[in-house]
Amino acid sequence: MPVEQLSELQYKRMKTLVYRLYSFSEFYHKRMKEHNVHPDDIRSLADVTKLPFMYKSDLRDNYPDKIFTASQDELVRYHVSSGTTGKPTVVGYTQNDLELWTTSLARALTGCGLGRGDVMQVSYGYGLFTGGLGLHYGAERIGATVVPTSVGNTERQIELMQDLKVTAIACTPSYMIHIGETADRMGVSIEKDTYLKVAVLGAEPWSEQMKMHIQDRLGIRAHNIFGTSELSGPMFCDCAEQNGIHIWADMAYTEIIDPDTGEQLPPGEKGELVMTVLQKEALPMIRYRIGDITSMDDSVCACGRTHPRIDRLQGRVDDMLIIRGINVFPSQVEHALLGIPEVSGHFMIVVDKKGALDEMLVQVEMNPEAFSDKVQDIMEISKKVSHVLKNSLNISVGVELAAPGALPRFEGKAKRVIDRRLN
Amino acid sequence: MFWDKEMETLGGKALEDLQVKRLRQTIRQAEKVPFFKNLLGEKGVSADDINKITDVSKLPFTTKKDLQGGYPFGFLAVPKKEVVRIHTTSGTTGKPTVVGYTRKDLDNWSELIARNMTMVGLTDEDTFQNAVNYGLFTGGLGFHYGAEKIGMTVIPSGTGNTKRQIEMIDDFGVTAVHCTPSYAMHLAEVAEEMGSKLETFKTGLFGAEPWSDNTRKTLEQKLGVTAYDSYGMSEMYGPGAAFECQERNGLHFWHDCYLIEIIDPETEEVLAPGERGELVVTPLVKEAMPLIRYRTGDITCILEDECPCGRGPRIARITGRSDDMLVIRGINVFPSQIEHVLRTLPEVGDQFMVYVDRINHLDEMTIDVEIRKEFFSGELSDLEKIQKKIIHALRDTLNLRTKVNLVEHESLPRFEGKAKRVIDRRGDAI
Helix, strand or coil: CCHHHHHHHHHHHHHHHHHHHHHHCHHHHHHHHHCCCCHHHCCCHHHHHHCCCECHHHHHHCCCCCCCCCCCCCEEEEEEECCCCCCCEEEEEEHHHHHHHHHHHHHHHHHCCCCCCCEEEECCCCCCCHHHHHHHHHHHHCCCEEECCCCCCHHHHHHHHHHCCCCEEEECHHHHHHHHHHHHHHCCCHHHHCCCCEEEEECCCCCHHHHHHHHHHHCCEEEEEEEEHHHCEEEEEECCCCCCEECCCCCEEEEEECCCCCCECCCCCCEEEEEEECCCCCCCEEEEEEEEEECEECCCCCCCCCCCEECCCCCECCCCEEECCEEECHHHHHHHHHCCCCEEEEEEEEEEEECCEEEEEEEEEECCCCCCCCHHHHHHHHHHHHHHHHHHHCCCCEEEEECCCCCCCCCCCCCCEEECCCC | CCCCHHHHCCCHHHHHHHHHHHHHHHHHHHCCCHHHHHHHHHHCCCHHHCCCHHHHHHCCCECHHHHHHCCCCCCCCCCHHHEEEEEEECCCCCCCEEEEEEHHHHHHHHHHHHHHHHHCCCCCCCEEEECCCCCCCHHHHHHHHHHHHHCCEEECCCCCCHHHHHHHHHHHCCCEEEECHHHHHHHHHHHHHHCCCCCCCCEEEECCCCCCHHHHHHHHHHHCCEEEEEEEEHHHCEEEEEEECCCCCCEEECCCCEEEEEECCCCCCECCCCCCEEEEEEECCCCCCCCCCEEEEEEECECCCCCCCCCCCEECCCCEECCCCEEECCEEECHHHHHHHHHCCCCEEEEEEEEEEEECCEEEEEEEEEECHHHCCCCHHHHHHHHHHHHHHHHHHHCCCCEEEEECCCCCCCCCCCCCCEEECCCCCC
16 A cells, blocks of 8 residues: 555544544543543644553553453453563453454565465464464464464474474574574474475564574574564564564554653654554554664565564663563562562572573572571472462573572662673 | 254254265265275275265274374375364374364364353353463364354463463453363362452363263362363364263264264174264364264263253263273373383383372373383483483373383383283372
8 A cells, every 4th residue: 555545544543543542441531631632633643642652551550451442242362461560461352353463464474475385383382472373363364274383392393394394483583593403403404304484483582693593594584573462462574575574554553752752753763662553442552652672664665565664673661571482570570579478579680591592590588587508498488489480470480599688789770680691 | 052053953864864965075075085095995885875874884994093194194185275274183103193174174163162162051241261272282272263253252371370370260250161170170279279269150161081970060169160071082173072061961962063973892883872882983074184984982872862952962971992092181192102202212121111190180190111221320310311311202292291210120010911001090089
């Protein structure tokens, strides 16, 4: 669609969305009133800047479903992702929401050159995480043969990849590398012994170097897919040009802002990604602050698509960590530790790569009263801590108990996270 | 309540005519598979020989072992580009059985699940937690698609993280759950520890492993649900081929989609209703992977009396297996698979023993293996390495975590007659 028509469509849909939410959503009505904006104030796309932002904390404060604008019998799905503290972020979907999500992924996968003749192994986790079911529905929509392997049992995955003549895979970039290394150990060359040609990788930040490494070593094309569960899940991907992620402009309005001032930044400048999903029914998102840092390119792509592209994500504006595709906030760790009487609030998080996979270690000081020199006691407490953390974070983490006073104290802003993965 | 009243209550001549028509179609579809073309050719039977439903006995049986021989795509009756999904299930040896689905197959399967869930009173107003594994296992995606078809709110929780699951049940007002009966028991216990009463729960759909009426009583009491039994296997799409109605007195098979027989597993003679034997199923609407007289290995009987709900004949709940297959935490395991894996490891001797227990309501499988003399070192770390290697190899093939004990060579029992390598200590208690 030509750019002008796309903008017009965006404006029309934005206007409808704002009117609908002002009239039917208590949350948005209140929020707009507080900011002294009325739907009538939106007379062009540029006026969008008058609308207030929405934050992840809004979802938490309205747990589980107070922002939803669909009734129980219209809801057909829930997905759940980690929140910033104890309670998770809940996303509800109507049938139309699932339909839009699936359509956006069908476009994205077609953009990667995939179609009916392909066999796609979906090695994202299925279940509450949006990656598995999202890609599953998208691949099914384009008529590919779906092999729903989910994560884990890597050797079996590689055998199936060979035996079922798999041509495409969806997973995290680090799992892709892990598959490559495991294949090496098994004496299988992904390039020569399988039919794999395309990998659709996402759910965690990865660099251009990592892409080149995967492409060269495995002899495949590595695409970059983007989305968050608040937007529905993974939705957008780079095309065969592999030069930026196309954001479907008829579905989402994209802005890049200065995270400190909230000012919109021009194309090409780096800032925080902010998105409005134009037709979402159950959990509408106006100017949602995604927290990822990137820049936008609104020129027409060589592939012919007029939809703007965003650059590979460059980092976060907040302290969110992504461990094996799962979002983790240091505040969650703090919150979980507070519930355990045997340990104190002094903790450190060390993130590292073990092979291709992320490992997270939580070091925490014991309370003097609980401190004991019996190995048995220490092991019990350590087990308890890892169990509590696993329940709250949804990932397994290593736990190291430290003696009272052993961990660093911070006078200014605490720097509790050491991320060694970047080296 | 009915999802598809016409098909669910079809009986008499109308049903038989439909079955005959679909059986002929199935034979023609199966003839596209070289294995069946040869088999039917050898027997000298074709679709034209089917004039009444009892003519099915002219057809040859198919076994799991046959499917094994076709790995991976030998049983597909459609071009691969028409296959939109692949599931795998355990084979009798190292390689899994591959099951393919066309779009129509997926639709048929979801329709059957929708029938089952509607039959037990669930509607689009229900919130449904699907607490089984997603992925290659058919239980997860099967129920997911069926519930979505009805328009229920689906929470694809999968297994594990039980505390979080209970929080979701309470926070989202979950009314129905699908899981294995042993996981249900675990849920009940953790809920009790957390002080949750699971107040919104009303319906429990349990399957993928055998469970008793005693277990039903306990689960109903502890979870506050009415509990229903589900039956199916990947070869017949997945779960949902038969299901209990609200009478909960046997499982209704969907006779428009499956032709069922009970045979004597030894003589292969067809048995009359009421007689117990092995269930043999001919799916009638499968496109990608048609099957003829598939021997399920499950022991049951066709119930003779009519059900007040108005649907067709039921089978009794499954009471056992005609072969040595074990169901461990919902996953099928054949002792031959274990043997196959152990044979590939040079450190391991020829003898092994399998013990199955139920610990805290969850199945645990322990395998004792003998270490060959030349590998039996005094170093603990060497032994640990071997143990890890065996566990890893078993997990890769069985898709299941097992415990492995290494024992000295020549310390396990030797068998003169038929080896009895499996000791199942689970009994009836769950």
